[in-house]
Amino acid sequence: MNRTKNALFSYSFIFPSAFLTLVLGIYPIAWAFRYMFYEYKGYGHARFIGLDNFTRVMKDTQFWDSVGHTFVYAGGKLLITIPLALLLAAILNRGLKGRHLLRAIFFMPTVISTAVMAVVFFTIFNSYNGILNQFLLKMGFSPVDWLGTDHAMLTVILVAAWGAVGNYMLLFLAGLQNIPEDVYESSSLDGAGKIQQFRYITLPMLGPVMQMVIMLAIITALKGYESIMVLTEGGPVGKTEVMFLYLYKLFFPVGGNAAAVQVQEFGYGSAVAFVCAVIVGMISLVYFYASRRMNSMD
Template sequence: MNKTKNAAFAYSYLLPSAILTLVLGIYPIAWAFRYMFYNYKGYGTARFIGLDNFTRIMHDSQFWDSVVNTFVYAGGKLLLSIPLSLLLAAILNRKIRGRQLLRAVFFMPTVISTAVMAVVFFTIFNSYNGILNQFLIKFNMSSSGIDWLGPKHAMLTVILVAVWGAVGNYMLLFLAGLQNIPEDVYESSSLDGANKIQQFRFITLPMLGPVLQMVIMLAIINALKGYESIMVLTEGGPAGKTEVMFLYLYKLFFPVGGSSASTQVQEFGYGSAVAFVSALIVGMISVIYFYASRRMNRID
């Protein structure tokens, strides 16, 4: 009897989470999985069309352009954010004055809303009266300013904004890993004549390996799925130069003004198919990374 009461008590705690998971997680996935085989605009009758949505994806050049943009965006973000966050973690792990304040300052962007952050950066990078262009013109570093959100620099701009928002989070993870490395190891290597660069190469990086693998995995997934700041800064423009995969998907479900998506009409059926293919791409990249990281561990 007591076991039954204990089980009922435990399940009563699990029930709210189970309901939320079912309603907000499993049901939407099942809904999208069904409608990716239908021509459905979000209203009227859904018409079964089989694999036509996937055939359309194969010939949708704008979707594949967004996939290419996603890889450029993700690659740039990873190449800048991970080394920078590791460098900051190594600096702030040392006993320097004000390091607690500096840690809080660098971590602050992580807790700021992505939309608010993007609005702030829009005022900075605005091509006509942005703060950065005003600064460049005032100090004669540019005659008429730089079109930061134009075709030439837009992708670089959104990457820099993404790096600013991600560095603090990865820095904190690296910092936790660095603090778990015993000081005795560094002291022993110093007695053997190892300099700081050699210590970092042969002690810090190998012992930071598990944390580094986790950070890279998180960075890859977040970069491939990220689109919020791009939507605020450029809406995927100009001419689709910054339209990434999940922003294209968002526009299919929620068309926005000035959208460069192929249609201004909601396309729930086609959008569901695009969501499935996009998730498949992210999953494949994740599997490839897991496989590569396991091979590296075996080699080590």
């Protein structure tokens, strides 16, 4: 009897989490798996069409353009975020005055809503009455179309990097603080300078943390779209439309942009979601394989 009570007591703790996982995780995935084989626009009856949705995905130039934009966006974000986060962590790991306040300031963007952050940056980068262009005009310079064709991708990359660098900085900082100080003292006695210590001690001993941070950064960058949706809606002319923003528009159409999807397409959107998941999964597997090879070579 006591065993039954203990089991019921344990299951009572597990049930809420399991229920939410079932309703908000497993059921939507199962729903999408079903409708990827149907033509379904959210109303009327779903019509079974087999693999036609996947055939359409393969021929959808707008989607594959968005995949290319995703790689540009993710690559640019990684090239800025990872080195900057490591540099900030290395600086704040020293005994600087006010370092705790600086850590909090750099980490603050991580806890701010992405949509709110993007709205703030929209008021800064707005081409017509943005704060940055107003400042440039007062300084005697011509205004810049920050969200226009030539600068939009760079702008959204910078905004994304600003929002992510604090999180990875904190992870690098935790890794740096786990490196024994005795190692640096011994290398100093052997005549090693700061650059040599960083290259031959810090980076190798930070390897496991580095691999984790890069993996998180890759997945987050590939899946990111929220700030782009607020800043440009994928424009101008689809130049900043990443694949998960394109997917979002299939389920929740938005207007005001030439690249916008105007009709809900739940069936086709489910097929696109599956292809997006495969792309992210393949990139993750390639990175895992490459990191394991690097570990075996050490």
